[in-house]
Amino acid sequence: MGSVTTRQDTNGLEYVDVDTELCKARIFMQGAQIDNFEPKGKPPLLWVSTADDYQPGNGIRGGIPVCWPWFGMSETADWPQHGFARTRIWSLDSVQMRNQAVELIFSLPISEEDRLYWPYNTKVEMRFTLTDTLEVSLINTNLGDETVSLTQALHTYFPIGDIHKLRATGFSHAKYIEFGQGPHDQQGDDVYFDRETDRVYTQLGQVQQLHTPQGVIKVRRENSRSAVLWNPWIDKSQRLSRFNSDDYLTMVCHEAANVLEDKVTLTPHASHTLTTIISWAD
Template sequence: MGFVTTKKHANGLEYVDISTPHCKARIFLQGAQIDYFEPTGKKPLLWVSTADDYQPGIGIRGGVPVCWPWFGMSSTPGFPQHGFARTRIWTLDSVKMNEDAVEIKLSLPLTDNDREFWPHNTSVEMSFRLNETLSISITNINHADYDVSLTQALHSYFPIEDIHQLKATGFEGANYIEFAKGPFPQAQDHVDFTRETDRVYTELATTQALHTVDGVIEVSRENSKSAVLWNPWIDKSQRLSRFNDDDYLTMVCLEAANVLDDKVTLAPNESHTLTTHIRWK
């Protein structure tokens, strides 16, 4: 059956350590952030920069950071980019393990300081289902007596060995905005990488694939019509924190999202769950 235990990183961050016949994985309570997932007999499916030293209070540069309750820059000056959930300590609510999979659920208790950024009476939960496939869900519930809107993303970093040989497919028919310009129609099904790429896709099909040197990574989404495709390339890599100058060569982000016209608006007592599924195809 394997085991699921809680451990502490050398720098003090607590995490859930998972080892089963299906996979090995690690999920940090800070940010409810999974940074390692390796299906049995296959290579790891998530990328983390070797420049990151796992400091408390700082989101990990890799794995799957949680962008909530907004994606990108806030409309309020001084608010943290991509929200505050990725630097907060989440509560481990439950662990269930059977022959098929491990299921782990976490929730985010909002403090008085958090209410400065998010004054709404909502709750947010993260759930992970792990076997040969990694499934990650974020669920929002509106307990207020008025509508609440938010944007969010599961900011997945993938190892791709060589960006020059990467081909991303499954994009035909969508539109994208890049560097605050667009929308542009995606005429081809595939995307190649020859420069900085920072595209927010809308009306996107539910499944994409990353054709890498090591195989094909399939990324699919539920309750999402938007996704982000990102590689910082050369110049931006030199400006990023906790990121080596040459890291752009071995990573790409393909993020399940609810952004732009795909934002989440919850009526009173309504809930919404965004899910991404990640596997070697």
Template sequence: MGSVTTKKHQNGLDYVEVSTDLCQARIFLQGAQIDQFTPTGKAPLLWVSAADDYQVGNGIRGGIPVCWPWFGMSGNGGFPQHGFARTRLWSLDSINMHDEIVDLIFSLKLTEQDRQYWPHDTEVKVLFTLSDTLSVSIVNKNNANYPVSLTQALHTYLPINDIHQLSATGFDGSKYIEFGEGPYQQPNDKVNFDKETDRVYTDLSPVQHLHTPTGIIEVSRENSQSAVLWNPWIEKSTRLSRFKADDYLTMVCLEAANVLDDKVTLSPGETHTLTTHIRWV
């Protein structure tokens, strides 16, 4: 039989621990952020920096931070990068276990502080489905009587052993913007890494693969035509908080997103769900 229990990290953060015949997982209420997911008999599917200290008020440097209700900088001075959801305390609304598959739903109640950044009457939830595959969804509903637009991403950190031996496939026919320039046409299906990579892909097919020395990770998306591919490489690694100088060697981010022309615009009463699925092939 599986179990779902609530525990407290030594630094005070509450989390949910999931243990079933199919997987082991851990999800923090701060940010509704999953930092551990390991299918039974296989290697972990998420990466976290050993430099992260799991402090209240900081998003974890790894796992899947939830970037909402904007990705990157908002354009408004003083607004937090990647939104405010990843540092807020979420509520665990429901737990459902069936055939060793666990569904958990977290919701975020906006505070007066949040409404300084986001005055719109919207609902946001994060749904986790945990089996031998990790599925994560951001669910938005517009309760306002006017259209509301937002950008968002599931900022997924993935373990890849050695960045020099990584190849990412599934990019044929797409375009990307990098360091504010572009769009550039993707020249072929494959991406290799020999420098800082920070690409926002558009017109992207729904499935990509990361070919690592120890196996292939499949990352797929629903209701998303855009994704972010990121590795900070050498110089930027020394400037990042809660990140070791050599961490770039063992991680890459491939993030399901709704950004740029793929932003979400919700009519009154409309709902949108962004989903990513991650598994070992």
């Protein structure tokens, strides 16, 4: 049948361990962050740096960190990069298993401390649907009587074997901003990597593919008006925390997002669901 079990790692971080006939997965309560997803008989679909020591209070350098309610640096000095959701303890509200498909729903309690950053009446949930495909949704519901705006991303780290052999496709006719410059027109459908890459794409199709030495990873985005493509390359890798200096060789981030001008605006009692769906292509 399969199992869904709550466990604790050596540092005291709680996680949910999933083992079915279709996949294995691990999702931490901290950040509602999935760091492992393996379709049975196939390689893992998520990457984590071996330099990360899974310390409480630090977002894991890999898997799918949740960037919420802002992406990147806040306009307010000293506020945490990529928001506060990825370092908070979420609640596991629901577990359902049907025909080897597992659905888990987490919610984010907003503490009095967090109301400094987010004084609005909203409900924030993460939904994971696990089969031989990984589907992750970030659900925002405005419970209040005032309109709220936010930016967000599912900051997915992919294992790509060798960055020099990676070919990312599905980018034709898009535009992107990089290092504060642009928008630039995407040239052709393919993206290759030979330097630091930090692009925010707009007008991008909903499906991209990462062609790696191990196979092709298919990434589908829903309700994602922008996407982030990132590899830190050599110099930045040496400055990143919990990241080996050569990790850039084996990972890339392709993130379902709504950032910059693509921010999400929720009128009173409205809801929005951002989803990424990840699988090995046939």
